[in-house]
Structure formats: structure tokens, C-alpha cells
Amino acid sequence: MELINANPVIHEKRERRTRQAPENIDENAPEAIDQLEIFDHIRDIKDPEHPYSLEDLNVVNEDSVEINDELSHVRVTFTPTVEHCSMATIIGLCLRVKLMRSLPPRYKVDIRLTPGSHATEAAVNKQLSDKERVAAALENSNLLDIVEECLSPTLG
Structure with a gap:
């Protein structure tokens, strides 16, 4: 298989920060989620072509996550390593699936x-905004295998 970007630039990972627990918690309110928590869910997704994470390749970073907790809306904007990346749709699908699995169902993910x-x-x-296309893609066993591989934890 010939790679579109055979020698990607590897970026230094940001240090993981700990979240501060909110002081006044309303036990009846849904739990608030912040930008850092969303980023922690997606930073270790593996690139489909390389043995690096999306964070390593600077495809996603903390600033690429926007959240409006009041409206239950999350937007992740990602940057492929090359302008003609053939894996852009797969990367977007991986991001969507990871967040669908990680976030409470009240969130709309963009x-x-x-x-x-x-x-x-x-x-x-x-394609990434079309619910029917996303559902159809996830019914394709070959695509689902690729997504699962990208979402699987790395060893070591």
C-alpha cells in the first residue's frame, strides 16, 4: 500500500492536565463536560495509515474542540496531514464514533x-454530517474494522 504522506511530521504531545472538580454541584443537573475532557477522548485515536495518534500528527489538538454544554453541542475540527488525504473521511468517522460512545446521548456531535x-x-x-451515510458506513464490516482498529488502545 502506497502512503499519501509517507513521512508525516510528528508533534510533541501536550502534557495531560487534571481537571478541577466543580465546587457547586447540582445533583439533578446533567454532568458538565469540558473541552479538555473531549480532547482526552480523542487524542489517542490512531491514524489509519501510521502508527501514530491523531495528537502525534497534530490532526487534532485541544483547540480543535469546541463545546457548548448548555446546548449539548460538541464540534471537533480536524486537520489532515496533507491536502489530498484519502483517509479524511475515515478519521472523521473515527472521531464521531469515539465521541458517540464516550459522551452522554444528549450531546450532538459535529x-x-x-x-x-x-x-x-x-x-x-x-458525508460526516449525514446521519444516514454515517450509519451505512458503520454497517460496512470492512470500514467498521478500520474504525475499531483506530480506536483500540495502543500497547505499551
């Missing part, structure tokens, strides 16, 4: 490419 970062940005964004 996964998008960083504006201007991909040659077919509009088409990829349309």
Missing part, C-alpha cells in the same frame, strides 16, 4: 475539517 485543509472539504464535511 465533526468537520479545518477550513481550507482538504481538497474535497465540502464533500467530506457533507
